[in-house]
Amino acid sequence: MYSRYPLKLVTVTLEHDRCWTSFVKEGQIRVLSHVNNGTYVRDVVVGDIEAVRTVTRLDPSTRVKEVVNLRRYGDVVVADILLSYDNSTVALLQKNGVALLEPTVVEGTESWNFLAYEYQLRKILEELERAASVVRVSMTDYVPQREVVLSDDEVRALEGAISMGYFEVPRRHRTWEVSRKLGMSQSTFTLHLRRAQRKLATKFLNSLRRSSST
Structure with missing residues (x-):
């Protein structure tokens, strides 16, 4: 049986005061993978050299526990970062049963992309507003696209x-x-x-x- 509730593609942009993301003012970082392990979150990120360098200089008060690894590819850097959280955004979204999409884009703010049903959004946004400042929310019906395959x-x-x-x-x-x-x-x-x-x-x-x- 098909659901009568269409999936929504949602992008929520947040500001987290004193979180590591709020310090990335120059350049952009894209979080390619979030791994939530209760207290800790492991993020694999790729970004401009200066943006990643900013993160490596931050102290634990910004949630950065350890930069596990760095690898440079031309003018971008891939970093493996261990973060310490009591209640992270990724944990909040996963708790609400949404389908988290990558990447999360960091530019002094955090732009999170996920799939959810419309009836879920009020509760999710209320919880996000208690944890951070919600700057912008966009929502559209999710329409899947066929993958492009070249011969x-x-x-x-x-x-x-x-x-x-x-x-x-x-x-x-x-x-x-x-x-x-x-x-x-x-x-x-x-x-x-x-x-x-x-x-x-x-x-x-x-x-x-x-x-x-x-």
């Missing part, structure tokens, strides 16, 4: 075009040069490239429409 040839065409500067202005290499490098005919290369572009562009536009609707 091996579409990936090859796209990677070849990018690596050979096909999309640059002016182009570093022409169509026949890229296709010859890939061992494809011009028509085959163009076909695979256009299919890849269409799939990715459609996914991107759908994401923009969902963002606009919220």
